[in-house]
Amino acid sequence: MKAFAELLGRLVLTPQRNAKIRLLADYFRSTPDPSRGFALAAIAGTLSLNTVKPALIRDLLLERMDEVLFHYSYDYVGDLAETVSLAWEPPQGTAPADIPLGEVVERLQRAGRSEVRSLVRDVLDRLDTAGRFAFLKLVTGGLRIGVSARLAKQALADMGGKDIGEIETLWHGLSPPYLPLFLWLSGEAEMPVLTTPAVFHSVMLATPIGEGDLEGLDPADFAAEWKWDGIRVQLANIGGVRRLYSRSGDEISGAFPEIIEAADIAGVIDGELLVGGTMRTNRATATFGDLQQRLNRKTVNRKLFEDFPAFIRGYDILFSGERDMRPEPFQTRRQALAALIDAASPQHFDLSPLVPFSTWEELDRLRSEPPDPVIEGIMLKRLDSPYLAGRMKGPWFKWKRAPFNIDAVLMYAQRGHGKRSSYYSDFTFGVWTEAEGGTALVPVGKAYFGFTDAELEVLDRFVRDNTVERFGPVRAVRAEPDAGFVVEVAFEGLNRSTRHKSGVAMRFPRIARLRPDKLPREADRLETLQAMIGIKS
Amino acid sequence: MRGQLAEARLPAIFVRMKPDSLLYPAPKGLYCQKGDFYIDPVQPVERALITHGHSDHARAGHRRVLATRETLDIMRIRYGDGFCGESEIAKLGEAMTVNGVRVSFHPAGHVLGSAQIAVEAGGKRIVVSGDYKRRSDPTCRPFEPVSCDVFITEATFGLPVFHHPDDRAETARLLASLKQFPERAHVVGAYALGKAQRVIALLRQQGYDEPIHIHGALAKLCEYYRTEGIDLGDLRPATLAGDKRPDFAGGIVIGPPSAFADRWARRFAEPVAAFASGWMLIRQRAKQRGVELPLVISDHCDWAELTGTIREIAPAEVWVTHGREEALVRWCELECIPARPLHLVGYDDEGE
Numbered sequence: 001m002k003a004f005a006e007l008l009g010r011l012v013l014t015p016q017r018n019a020k021i022r023l024l025a026d027y028f029r030s031t032p033d034p035s036r037g038f039a040l041a042a043i044a045g046t047l048s049l050n051t052v053k054p055a056l057i058r059d060l061l062l063e064r065m066d067e068v069l070f071h072y073s074y075d076y077v078g079d080l081a082e083t084v085s086l087a088w089e090p091p092q093g094t095a096p097a098d099i100p101l102g103e104v105v106e107r108l109q110r111a112g113r114s115e116v117r118s119l120v121r122d123v124l125d126r127l128d129t130a131g132r133f134a135f136l137k138l139v140t141g142g143l144r145i146g147v148s149a150r151l152a153k154q155a156l157a158d159m160g161g162k163d164i165g166e167i168e169t170l171w172h173g174l175s176p177p178y179l180p181l182f183l184w185l186s187g188e189a190e191m192p193v194l195t196t197p198a199v200f201h202s203v204m205l206a207t208p209i210g211e212g213d214l215e216g217l218d219p220a221d222f223a224a225e226w227k228w229d230g231i232r233v234q235l236a237n238i239g240g241v242r243r244l245y246s247r248s249g250d251e252i253s254g255a256f257p258e259i260i261e262a263a264d265i266a267g268v269i270d271g272e273l274l275v276g277g278t279m280r281t282n283r284a285t286a287t288f289g290d291l292q293q294r295l296n297r298k299t300v301n302r303k304l305f306e307d308f309p310a311f312i313r314g315y316d317i318l319f320s321g322e323r324d325m326r327p328e329p330f331q332t333r334r335q336a337l338a339a340l341i342d343a344a345s346p347q348h349f350d351l352s353p354l355v356p357f358s359t360w361e362e363l364d365r366l367r368s369e370p371p372d373p374v375i376e377g378i379m380l381k382r383l384d385s386p387y388l389a390g391r392m393k394g395p396w397f398k399w400k401r402a403p404f405n406i407d408a409v410l411m412y413a414q415r416g417h418g419k420r421s422s423y424y425s426d427f428t429f430g431v432w433t434e435a436e437g438g439t440a441l442v443p444v445g446k447a448y449f450g451f452t453d454a455e456l457e458v459l460d461r462f463v464r465d466n467t468v469e470r471f472g473p474v475r476a477v478r479a480e481p482d483a484g485f486v487v488e489v490a491f492e493g494l495n496r497s498t499r500h501k502s503g504v505a506m507r508f509p510r511i512a513r514l515r516p517d518k519l520p521r522e523a524d525r526l527e528t529l530q531a532m533i534g535i536k537s
Numbered sequence: 538m539r540g541q542l543a544e545a546r547l548p549a550i551f552v553r554m555k556p557d558s559l560l561y562p563a564p565k566g567l568y569c570q571k572g573d574f575y576i577d578p579v580q581p582v583e584r585a586l587i588t589h590g591h592s593d594h595a596r597a598g599h600r601r602v603l604a605t606r607e608t609l610d611i612m613r614i615r616y617g618d619g620f621c622g623e624s625e626i627a628k629l630g631e632a633m634t635v636n637g638v639r640v641s642f643h644p645a646g647h648v649l650g651s652a653q654i655a656v657e658a659g660g661k662r663i664v665v666s667g668d669y670k671r672r673s674d675p676t677c678r679p680f681e682p683v684s685c686d687v688f689i690t691e692a693t694f695g696l697p698v699f700h701h702p703d704d705r706a707e708t709a710r711l712l713a714s715l716k717q718f719p720e721r722a723h724v725v726g727a728y729a730l731g732k733a734q735r736v737i738a739l740l741r742q743q744g745y746d747e748p749i750h751i752h753g754a755l756a757k758l759c760e761y762y763r764t765e766g767i768d769l770g771d772l773r774p775a776t777l778a779g780d781k782r783p784d785f786a787g788g789i790v791i792g793p794p795s796a797f798a799d800r801w802a803r804r805f806a807e808p809v810a811a812f813a814s815g816w817m818l819i820r821q822r823a824k825q826r827g828v829e830l831p832l833v834i835s836d837h838c839d840w841a842e843l844t845g846t847i848r849e850i851a852p853a854e855v856w857v858t859h860g861r862e863e864a865l866v867r868w869c870e871l872e873c874i875p876a877r878p879l880h881l882v883g884y885d886d887e888g889e
């Protein structure tokens with residue numbers, strides 16, 4: 001538990017991706033089974049434990065501590081698990097021992113409902129402060145350490161000197177504590193062979209087109225498809241076992257029984273789940289807003305079925321029958337997919353059409369004016385690329401519709417982390433609105449990237465020279481109609497929000513350009529943003 | 538001897554004096570009317586008794602100052618020769634009289650030269666602990682409990698959540714990170730007086746003998762510690778002039794915490810930001826400051842040491858000052874020890 005606690009402590013406070021990977025890989029290398037496998041599961045979100053309610057750990061602390069002192073402490077620390085881990089005093093004579101994480105997890109999994117209380121108390125007594133904190137975060141079900149499953153897999157790849165694609169391929173067929181996986185990674189066994197059919201296979205993801213990415217690429221090497229705005233799914237029917245998975249591998253068969261019923265196919269396909277009509281029935285595809293009516297439901301009533309019929313728009317094929325199609329080039333897979341969909345129910349399946357183009361300029365025009373409102377951009381797929389699990393740069397690109405841009409005024413700045421800890425690099429910006437007592441700025445978003453290092457120097461200098469107030473780590477900067485700093489903010493879309501004072505929330509805002517040539521009074525107004533709500537980029 | 542004679546000559550009225558009339562909080566600090574002196578005053582006064590050299594306790598501009606030799610030296614280093622009108626050395630453990638009030642200084646274990654001040658008149662003794670700690674510290678003399686009627690304790694870490702870990706385990710974490718990230722500079726924020734030298738001394742005790750680079754603000758104090766016989770090993774300036782500056786990759790750089798928010802910090806190779814402070818026990822504190830490697834090393838008592846000290850000294854009454862007074866007062870209530878908060882102003886209970 002000690003090593004796991006130290007790992008969590010470091011991960012929470014480490015902003016750099018590569019440093020996180022090294023911390024994880026070193027931990028996996030130096031920790032024995034099954035502890036490391038359970039740690040991996042806890043981080044990747046695949047560990048299922050009987051969770052313990054916060055009220056229980058609070059009660060346990062109050063068995064030993066004055067309630068007034070507890071309140072002073074909790075008010076100060078602000079986090080219950082942390083308060084308990086810090087204030088916990090083991091009875092006299094119990095020296096802290098290091099219980100392995102694996103033992104803790106196994107004891108928790110074995111424990112009956114009535115035993116949990118004394119088990120938690122006993123474990124708390126035997127761990128040190130950091131160990132108690134890690135343990136409490138584990139059992140209350142909220143690690144929140146800023147590490148994605150993908151990052152953990154990259155660390156596994158680094159540890160074993162393997163390709164992350166191989167780990168992705170295996171991932172959904174394995175379960176905690178991942179003993180065969182670690183045996184293979186440490187060179188003590190062959191790569192595990194998956195036996196269960198209809199298991200989710202990690203999907204292939206695209207990287208966004210960045211500046212200069214298209215230079216040097218030949219349009220003739222790529223196929224283009226529309227990028228549809230639904231949810232990415234995988235449908236499997238192997239040996240009669242039918243399953244529908246979301247892109248992260250969660251099973252969602254229950255919410256879409258009509259798809260499961262119509263899945264009279266043999267194999268595994270990749271596609272977009274949409275509602276409305278298929279192209280084969282000549283009816284319009286409905287929006288993401290309509291699709292949301294069908295999401296996150298355990299059961300579906302008849303009206304929902306009729307109003308929002310679901311279907312799959314096929315992108316790719318992973319297995320045709322039992323034959324693994326993934327090593328085949330895109331073109332071959334596409335033919336197999338087309339044949340499979342042709343034979344399937346026209347109300348429930350159609351094929352994502354290709355977009356013919358000959359130059360990047362032509363494709364750029366198509367991208368900015370797509371023929372259907374449910375399209376959010378273009379996908380580019382190398383004709384010769386195999387189906388590879390995960391997101392790697394090269395074989396697939398996504399090219400979204402142009403982002404929105406507004407001019408906003410810098411209002412607050414906060415210091416960044418790590419390399420940027422001496423710079424003011426997190427910026428809150430606002431636009432003008434009519435408020436009581438005249439025109440005022442209202443914050444509309446926060447951005448901490450998009451600018452170059454040289455631009456950051458300029459922003460940092462502005463913040464230091466124009467601070468008007470400090471709130472802890474945050475500085476308010478001068479922002480008046482004729483004095484202040486204007487930035488061009490790019491974002492992907494705008495949603496209505498009740499959490500923000502402005503009533504709007506931006507998706508992926510970033511600072512696109514500095515506009516030292518503009519005065520704050522020339523920045524945009526809130527009405528401009530309100531008019532953009534609901535429009536998607 | 539001098540003190541005992543002075544006590545014998547006290548007029549009868551002071552024999553019945555209640556402890557709080559011997560010392561009480563005044564706008565300029567804790568005041569003794571009978572002896573006409575202040576302890577750690579926050580504004581210039583005629584006569585000041587100073588517990589230790591941290592700038593919120595030891596300020597410049599008093600006419601007469603009584604403090605340990607080390608504290609006076611430290612004040613001179615920080616404020617220059619004219620830091621006060623007249624200075625007088627207090628020897629640890631030796632009683633003296635100030636305007637008929639018996640005073641004595643005793644080690645507080647906080648930083649080099651730090652002392653508790655016992656004030657005695659009319660058969661009542663009040664001990665002003667100043668800032669203190671109970672852990673061993675290679676850079677200063679350990680705290681000595683002094684029995685008294687009133688014990689005035691600090692409460693910087695006066696909440697039951699504060700349990701400082703073993704300081705050697707914390708510096709060991711720094712050394713482990715140095716091994717794990719040998720291409721990065723490990724930049725440690727530590728207060729210029731006391732903490733910085735303690736961290737360096739701990740690293741040396743653990744066998745780290747590479748040069749340690751220090752910020753300019755630490756140079757004079759580190760040099761002073763060295764002349765006091767505290768071995769800090771090979772220290773080099775982290776502010777090398779010239780066009781080719783080293784980026785300190787794989788090295789340890791120590792500077793005052795304020796320097797890390799400053800442009801000074803930009804010269805280091807992908808720095809791992811560390812901070813040596815008792816506050817680093819609280820995760821949000823570390824996060825807010827952008828600290829990647831929190832080192833929980835404190836020059837103050839943690840909760841167990843505060844309560845343990847009160848039990849050990851067993852004073853008739855406890856007064857609690859700077860920090861989280863309310864929790865310690867509550868604990869005293871539960872233990873049936875009369876206690877009250879002092880509400881002194883002007884001390885920086887966050888700086889550590």
